[in-house]
Amino acid sequence: MQNASKEKIWFLGRGFEEYLLMFKLNLPDLAHCHILDCNAGASSFTAEMNHKGYDVIAADILYGQSAEKMENISENDFLTLMNAHKDLKNEEDWGFFENHDHMIQYRIKSYNKFFEHYKTGKDAFYIESKLPKLPFRNNSFHLVLSSHLLFLYDDRLDYNFHLQSVKEMIRVSSQEVRIYPLVRLRSNRKSKFVDSLIRDLSPNYHTEIQKVDYRFREGADEMLRIQKTSGDQSRCGLISTDMIKIEGK
Template sequence: MSTAPSANVYLSGRTVDDYQRMFSLTGRDLKGRSILDCPAGSSDFALRARMLGAEVVSVDPLFDHDVDDLAWRVRQDRERLVDNIGRSPEMFRPGAADRYRSWAMPQEEFLADYARDRVKGTRHYVAAALPVLPFEDQSFDLALSAFLLFSYHALFDLSWHVQALAEMLRVAHTVQIHPLEEGASRALYSHYRALQDALPGFEFTTKSIDNLCYLHASTTLTIRPRN
């Protein structure tokens, strides 16, 4: 599969605090860096990171929507996520539903920033989907991707994952993915070794983190060129 089936992928609104936890980033790590957030969903990360001195471009296939249509999808998917906790409570930490509901205000701030971007043409929000990105080689210091690769392994095969990672590594020096766990399981992505073999010029490292919502999503992958 070559493009993301966006109707089947949640448009999540993880906050800048979530990003800093998932990717072990501090304000100092963000300042002065060029960052790609892909897919960005309805996160306020880009807005907040720019306030901390970063240059951030957010990419999502739904960024071709007008503000009202995107706002409808943001609110719908937030409720879908809350409902999912009721259907599969064994996957989530206590308080996860309240945390999802707390995304509402940051998501409204994202929507306001998205609206400003469309009026001013600053291109902070770009409509695109992996595995094809509309950027020059090495445009970014860092690319971040949360809850797409590995999480939707039933939708995206190994070939798509290799293409997606290769594309992010083409446009960014370092790539971080969270989580490395496969779908809703606690096992790492089943083709992890094959990914490493397909990208022999790069170093793969992992780090365990505490996810505030999911019980299984506890591993972040970092990929960078070998020295």
Template sequence: MSEVEQSTKLDLERIIFIGRTYEEYLNMFLLKVEDLKGKKILDCPAGACSFTAVGNRSGLDVTACDIAYFHSSEELRRKGIQDIDHAMEHMHKAQKNFKWDYFKDIDGLRNHRLNALQECSKDMKDSGEKYIPATLPTLPFENEEFDILLSAHFLFMYGDRLDYQFHIDSINELVRVTKEEVRIFPLVDLEGKRYEHLEKVTSYLENNGFKVEEVRVPYEFQLNANSMLRIYKG
């Protein structure tokens, strides 16, 4: 293991390896598959999501990056199963904080999470070059290497743990590696409250020449988590 890996690799026990399905991504980010054809797409951080696996199988060009990918696919698969079980136990106590029209019930949610994990871990074995270990706010990619970047369930959600400067540094990095636009979902924290510095972030981006738009999306599982931020370059 290199010195870089040793310094960036997070203890597996501190990683929560849970992901969303390809279909959830289409709804969360208001995506049309025909608009993605011919584009280079980065999912960051991707976790155990199946968007890369299913997207590439469907003819898209998707790369995933995440701090979790410093670990092997089998380690992550085992960790993912444990994390899903733990999350479902918690979900029984917190059902009122979620809308149940998309998944219907906890068993439906579990099936979606297991499906995403299975697709992701299998694809990591078969197409490992598409899963790049990385630790925000630094990414191992060239300037404007990707056309579109999708970032789900990380920035803004952890406003109580990641300070404003971390968000700015990370968004600057997401924008740096992207040619056309960055989409971030959702805009609320873990309690379903709007990220407290969102307007400040928006003003910062606009002052630096970017067009920023808040867009409602046809997906809401966590209460109030039903909109994304679109950051346009150029």
């Protein structure tokens, strides 16, 4: 189990309020944005945003499976992670959560919101996809968010995967990509790929590391913003879900 976990990508998720802080999102600014949550896992952001009237869909490699199967995977991963957290107390920076118990309660509520929405909105809001390829046309979304995959797993996803995945997210975005966190899974230090990625993207895109107000892991208080330097950088215009074309469907 220990050796297998070193290669595993956890199927976990974060809550709506966490997303607002992790990505420095201001809800009024998103009223006319079409948003993709890429590699969303069991996060409740898409569910809660749609319930509030916003235009968000999610993509993940495990979507397409039954809610029951994903619940089993998520529950096993969550329990394994909670056991691992016993050895990571020095890396926790309680800010968003009051303590360990508060984190567990919040996570469970977030997972429940995701699974309930997935059961009824699986085909409309949750698209099966596997980076570094996404099944969407160019400029399909105004904003693409990516949480807890890139940089975090730099011990098992190589630099080419990072670069091609980010280029793919840029391709399907008309304006901006935001990635959080920038630290590695097994330390509180920034991934070795961050500077290389910024260097390789900078000739064509505006890149910026920004501080965020979200606090949970020590050192994980920054996100990477990647903006297209051409095209309309004004407020988002409303795009309905019907305008998104999914290849092969």
